[in-house]
Amino acid sequence: xxxxxxxxxxxxxxxxxxxxxxxxxxxxxxxxxxxxxxxxxxxxxxxxxxxxxxxxxxxxxxxxxxxxxxxxxxxxxxxxxxxxxxxxxxxxxxxxxxxxxxxxxxxx
Amino acid sequence: xxxxxxxxxxxxxxxxxxxxxxxxxxxxxxxxxxxxxxxxxxxxxxxxxxxxxxxxxxxxxxxxxxxxxxxxxxxxxxxxxxxxxxxxxxxxxxxxxxxxxxxxxxxxxxxxxxxxxx
Numbered sequence: 634x635x636x637x638x639x640x641x642x643x644x645x646x647x648x649x650x651x652x653x654x655x656x657x658x659x660x661x662x663x664x665x666x667x668x669x670x671x672x673x674x675x676x677x678x679x680x681x682x683x684x685x686x687x688x689x690x691x692x693x694x695x696x697x698x699x700x701x702x703x704x705x706x707x708x709x710x711x712x713x714x715x716x717x718x719x720x721x722x723x724x725x726x727x728x729x730x731x732x733x734x735x736x737x738x739x740x741x
Numbered sequence: 742x743x744x745x746x747x748x749x750x751x752x753x754x755x756x757x758x759x760x761x762x763x764x765x766x767x768x769x770x771x772x773x774x775x776x777x778x779x780x781x782x783x784x785x786x787x788x789x790x791x792x793x794x795x796x797x798x799x800x801x802x803x804x805x806x807x808x809x810x811x812x813x814x815x816x817x818x819x820x821x822x823x824x825x826x827x828x829x830x831x832x833x834x835x836x837x838x839x840x841x842x843x844x845x846x847x848x849x850x851x852x853x854x855x856x857x858x859x
Contacts (some may be wrong), residue, residue: 666846673849676836678845678847732785
């Protein structure tokens with residue numbers, strides 16, 4: 634089935650920019666969604682359909698998707714952004730929803 | 742506001758069955774697909790099953806196909822996950838979530854822990 638590849642971890646200093654990648658074959662032809670999960674909590678949607686921001690998500694969060702890579706960008710990173718981030722797509726071939734393995738974002 | 746509350750988790754022996762429930766409130770339940778996602782201890786998210794808004798279509802991850810069944814009762818605003826022939830590798834927190842636009846999961850419950858152990 635379809636595979637999404639994420640880096641296991643990303644470290645960033647406060648105030649800097651974090652970029653979390655999600656790779657997949659022709660992922661640019663799919664709609665990519667992103668979830669944030671803090672320890673002990675349920676996941677929460679932070680980006681939908683590549684670049685849509687749900688109500689309540691700061692403008693510091695942005696998304697892009699092209700070719701073989703989708704990216705979630707967090708600008709002006711804050712301590713509260715420290716979490717695991719997962720990308721997700723619907724794979725029409727397997728009729729499965731697919732998650733990436735997740736990226737742990739650490740704020741230094 | 743949207744609220745999803747899971748119940749039914751617990752400790753069970755391998756080979757036995759368990760049924761999870763997810764009670765929904767705060768939205769028009771019968772208009773949305775619903776799904777289950779699980780997370781094994783210390784691991785990432787794994788989609789398990791989805792059911793269309795009217796119950797006419799269901800899809801399953803290969804890891805649970807033939808063992809798990811997702812269903813819903815729109816009159817009770819509840820979605821279920823019947824889990825049979827449970828294995829140790831099914832041990833996880835099970836989250837229910839609302840499916841939006843057929844593509845993404847915009848609201849999540851807090852999860853229900855299922856432990857399969859002898």
